[in-house]
Amino acid sequence: MLYAIPCERKRMAIREYTWANLRMERNMGKIEGIKIQNYGVLKDIVLGKTRTNQRARALGNLVAVIGQSGNGKSTLADAFGFIADCLEVGVEAACDANNRGGFERLITQGAAEPILFELYYRESSKTRPITYELEIDLDKTGRPYVKRERLRQRVEKHGCPRTFMYLQEGAGYAFEGNDDGGQDDDGSITGKKVEVQLSDIRRLGIVTLGAMKQYDRIEKFLNFLKSWYLCYFSPDAARRLQNAAPQAYLDRIGSNINNVAQYMYRENKREFEKILHEIQSKLPGIEKIEPQKFENGQMMLRFYEKGFERPFYSQRMSDGTLKLFAYYLLLHEKNPRQLVFIEEPENGLYHHYLGELAEEMKNNVGNGFSKQLFITTHSPFFVNALGPDDVWVLTKNNDGCSEIRRASDYVFVRELAEEGVAVGDMWYSKYFESTEE
Structure with missing residues (x-):
């Protein structure tokens, strides 16, 4: 039997449904490939499919990078962080941020060409x-600056890409709108072309032009880059007592973990309690997690450990419990960041928990375009929960620079995987060090 929904409730339901879909539309997109040249030991590496590497398979939603210490895992993570910092503070300040030491310390020793990044991005399977x-x-x-910046999009499924933004030393052009407007390599033009001259050659052009509504495609791409989250979670930072200010997202070090809990509680108490119940089942030794709201509006989390009658607040929890809780909270974001990069999630965690964490991460990102997760790891236990297509192997070549290869591209990996051998076990047994194929 059907019951009529009151008009106001119906309008609210429609409004909530509409906003939910709008949020999903804004939160779509992932990197199918990335090329990095002349960034430290990353002299020339390519992960996945790019414009100049079309035969390669696109990156999946979970990308785990393994390799010996010193092979470039931290440099790869920092390359993503560097791009994010360029958006926020400009390229000159980004070269000095986070102890990078300036452009001369960043660029590959002996490199005559500039530092180059090429991102191959798609909003959805239909775009x-x-x-x-x-x-x-x-x-x-002698100061770092943006030498060249370019955005191009393929017109047809197998057609040549058209440039819709091009800047050389701050001067160039951009195309308005969200259609096929652009300039072909032969110089032919479709759409409305606008000449551009930037006043600051140390700021990214996409930041300036992406703030203007007429450049819709640039704005969407900029929003995608702004949604990146580079995780440097610190248990000590998570123990700090913050002001009573609800916040939608964890910061880079996790110092606002209680503020995020406060936000989730305020937005939807029932859903938040459901999330806590799900997370607590994955935290060893934890029987229950409850939010406690104080008179000043601040929210604190109470953890009930087995064997203790009274709860512990987050300030008293172990490093491992706080890290696991933060990772699971990150996976339950209502409006997730589109790209998350986590360095060595195994640090401080008991190795038996890592397989479950890896499986949870892989299931969480799924196969769509709403979330992508990059991870560097030293843990074979974490890698064992992943497939050969999810894992990338960093090695050093004879000139001291890094090379990267998908694990499934090694013949021995495919053969051993068919026999049921996990990739982490192959790595632990030093298969990737002994082979030259």
């Missing part, structure tokens, strides 16, 4: 891919 190219070099005064 055509976009390529973003960024070159950073020193200007005549």
Whole structure:
């Protein structure tokens, strides 16, 4: 039997449904490939499918990078962080941020060409891919600047890409709208082309133009980059007592973990309690997690451990419990960041928990375009929960620079995987060090 929904409730339901779909539309997109040149030991590496590497398979939603210490895992993570910092503070300040030591310390020793990044990005399975190219070099005064910046999008399924933003040393053009407008390699033009001259060659052009509504495609790509989250979780930071200010997202070090809990509680108490119940089942030794709201509006989490009658607040919890809780909270974001990069999630965690964490992460990102997770790890226990297509292997070549290869591209990996041998066990047994194929 059907019951009529009151008009106001119906309007609210429609409004909530509409906003939910709008949020999903804004939170779509992932990197299918990335090329990095002349960034430290990453002299020339390619992960996945790019404009110049079309035969390769696109990156999946979970990308785990393994390799010996010193092979470039931290440099790869920092490359993502560097791009994010360029968006926020400009390329010159980004070169000095996070103890990078300036452009001269960043660029590959002996490199004559600029630092280059090429991102191959797609909003959904129904949209055509976009390529973003960024070159950073020193200007005549010896200061880092944006030498070249370019956005192009393929017009048809197998057609050549059209450039819809091109800047050389701050001067160039951009195309308005959200259609097929752009300039072909032969110079032919479709759509409305606008000449551009930037006043600051140390700021990314996509930041300036992406703030203007007429450049819709640039705005969407900029929002995708802004949604990146580089996780440097610190248990000590998570123990700090913050002001009573609800916040939707964890910060980079997790210092606002209680503020995020407060936000989730305020937005939907029932859903938040459901999430806590799900998380507590994955935390060893924890029987229950409850939010406690104080008179000043602040929210604190209470953890009930087995064998203790009284709860512990987050300030008293172990490093491992706080890290696991933060990772699971990150996976339950209502409006998730589109790209998350986590370095060595195994640090401080008991090795038996890592397989479950890896499986949870892989299931959480799924196969769509709403979330992508990059991880560097030293743990074979974490890697054992992943498939050969999810894992990338960093090695050093004879000139001391890094090379990267998908685990499934090794013949011995495919053969051993068919026999049921996990990739983490192959790595632990030093198969990737002894082979030269």
